[in-house]
Amino acid sequence: MQDWIEVFHSDNTLVAQLKARLLEQHGLTPILRNENLAALVGMGGIGLPCRVFVPSIQAEKASKILLRSQGPTLVASIEAPEYCPHCNAPWEVGFALCWKCEQEPY
Ligand SMILES: [Zn+2]
Structure with missing residues (x-):
């Protein structure tokens, strides 16, 4: 058994x-x-x-x-800046690309 x-x-x-x-x-x-x-x-x-x-x-x-x-998902674990380094838009936490200019943060 x-x-x-x-x-x-x-x-x-x-x-x-x-x-x-x-x-x-x-x-x-x-x-x-x-x-x-x-x-x-x-x-x-x-x-x-x-x-x-x-x-x-x-x-x-x-x-x-x-x-x-367990723990954060892949997307949430990406270290996001406070503002987009390219267009200076406030960063939407949890996104891999800028919502405005669609570039990666680094
Ligand atoms: Zn941007």
Whole structure:
């Protein structure tokens, strides 16, 4: 019998599904569990607590992958200036290009 380890849980089923998808992309075999799985079918299951399990031998790899997936997204992690160095327009945080002159900040 295989041991399953919980590596992630969320109040939002969609988030849990995305994490499980991420683990699958890394070659792991996660499963989603919810106490009322049968009741979710046909309801979308969004917004309900959900847990992600992996086989115990994959737990260490899974936790590393999930740890890396946390934190700011790629776009948000770009260091943005306060003003565009090219046209001096106020910089819209979260954008990689100036909204006005469409140039990169550096
Ligand atoms: Zn600009």
